[in-house]
Amino acid sequence: MSAIADAVLQVAPATKPRGYWATVARRIVRDKISMVCALVLIAIFLSAICAPWLGLADPYQGSMIRRLRHIGTVGYPLGTDELGRDMLARLIYGGRLSLIIGILPVILAFVIGTSLGLIAGYVGGKVNTAIMRTIDVFYAFPSVLLAIAISGALGAGIVNSIVSLTIVFVPQITRVSESVTTSVRNMDFVEAARASGAGASTIMRVHMLGNVLGPIFVYATGLISVSMILAAGLSFLGLGTKPPEPEWGLMLNTLRTAIYINPWVAALPGAMIFAVSICFNLLSDGMRSAMDIRN
Numbered sequence: 001m002s003a004i005a006d007a008v009l010q011v012a013p014a015t016k017p018r019g020y021w022a023t024v025a026r027r028i029v030r031d032k033i034s035m036v037c038a039l040v041l042i043a044i045f046l047s048a049i050c051a052p053w054l055g056l057a058d059p060y061q062g063s064m065i066r067r068l069r070h071i072g073t074v075g076y077p078l079g080t081d082e083l084g085r086d087m088l089a090r091l092i093y094g095g096r097l098s099l100i101i102g103i104l105p106v107i108l109a110f111v112i113g114t115s116l117g118l119i120a121g122y123v124g125g126k127v128n129t130a131i132m133r134t135i136d137v138f139y140a141f142p143s144v145l146l147a148i149a150i151s152g153a154l155g156a157g158i159v160n161s162i163v164s165l166t167i168v169f170v171p172q173i174t175r176v177s178e179s180v181t182t183s184v185r186n187m188d189f190v191e192a193a194r195a196s197g198a199g200a201s202t203i204m205r206v207h208m209l210g211n212v213l214g215p216i217f218v219y220a221t222g223l224i225s226v227s228m229i230l231a232a233g234l235s236f237l238g239l240g241t242k243p244p245e246p247e248w249g250l251m252l253n254t255l256r257t258a259i260y261i262n263p264w265v266a267a268l269p270g271a272m273i274f275a276v277s278i279c280f281n282l283l284s285d286g287m288r289s290a291m292d293i294r295n
Contacts (some may be wrong), residue, residue: 034283037282043138090271105165106223117173121180147233151234180215255269
């Protein structure tokens with residue numbers, strides 16, 4: 001029997017154990033809601049990137065003769081706005097600015113906040129106190145009011161909107177990064193790295209960053225939906241993109257006077273903001289569940 005067992009073990013193919021990230025990817029693919037949200041976001045991204053090659057109408061050219069056409073009008077499948085401009089073209093081209101203003105601040109805040117939280121959590125002591133107490137100052141103000149105040153001080157514009165939103169999100173990501181780093185600072189693999197003579201920068205970059213990056217990334221992904229809404233709010237208040245640039249928040253502002261005449265067309269930019277925000281939220285929840293090793 002032992003000889004038969006040895007022969008079976010030799011003939012059986014060796015299976016390579018699945019790694020952590022491969023398991024996470026496999027679990028996300030099996031999540032139907034996350035995959036649907038990912039496909040919707042990919043379609044919106046691709047349409048915004050490939051807008052010049054889709055044969056759309058000029059998003060800046062209007063005509064008072066064809067203003068506020070209804071959805072389904074021949075030649076204008078999503079109608080026209082208050083100046084007679086094609087809504088389909090403006091929504092697709094507006095996705096460029098809306099996605100840039102909504103996603104880029106989170107990326108910048110992710111890099112800055114992760115670095116600050118990693119340093120504060122690992123070094124500790126006075127460095128931790130100095131960084132975290134400075135971060136706590138920003139928590140005295142609500143995110144919306146802080147973004148409006150910074151944008152109002154800097155002035156309207158795309159760059160200033162990105163800067164103001166980045167400042168708003170850095171404290172939140174820093175706090176999460178510091179909390180996760182503190183929880184793994186005294187684990188065995190970190191102590192082993194110290195015992196081997198590795199420096200602080202090497203330990204943070206090589207040994208700790210990969211272990212704390214997952215929860216921070218999931219949290220930052222959830223912030224994209226908040227960033228989209230805040231960016232649209234700044235443009236709605238006149239603190240973001242300037243006319244006649246197509247941007248979903250600015251389009252909501254300009255179409256608010258037509259809400260009683262053609263409410264469906266006026267609601268289209270808000271529907272796009274809602275769709276992108278809810279997709280990022282659901283995708284973030286799916287990633288959080290997939291990365292939970294306890295399940």
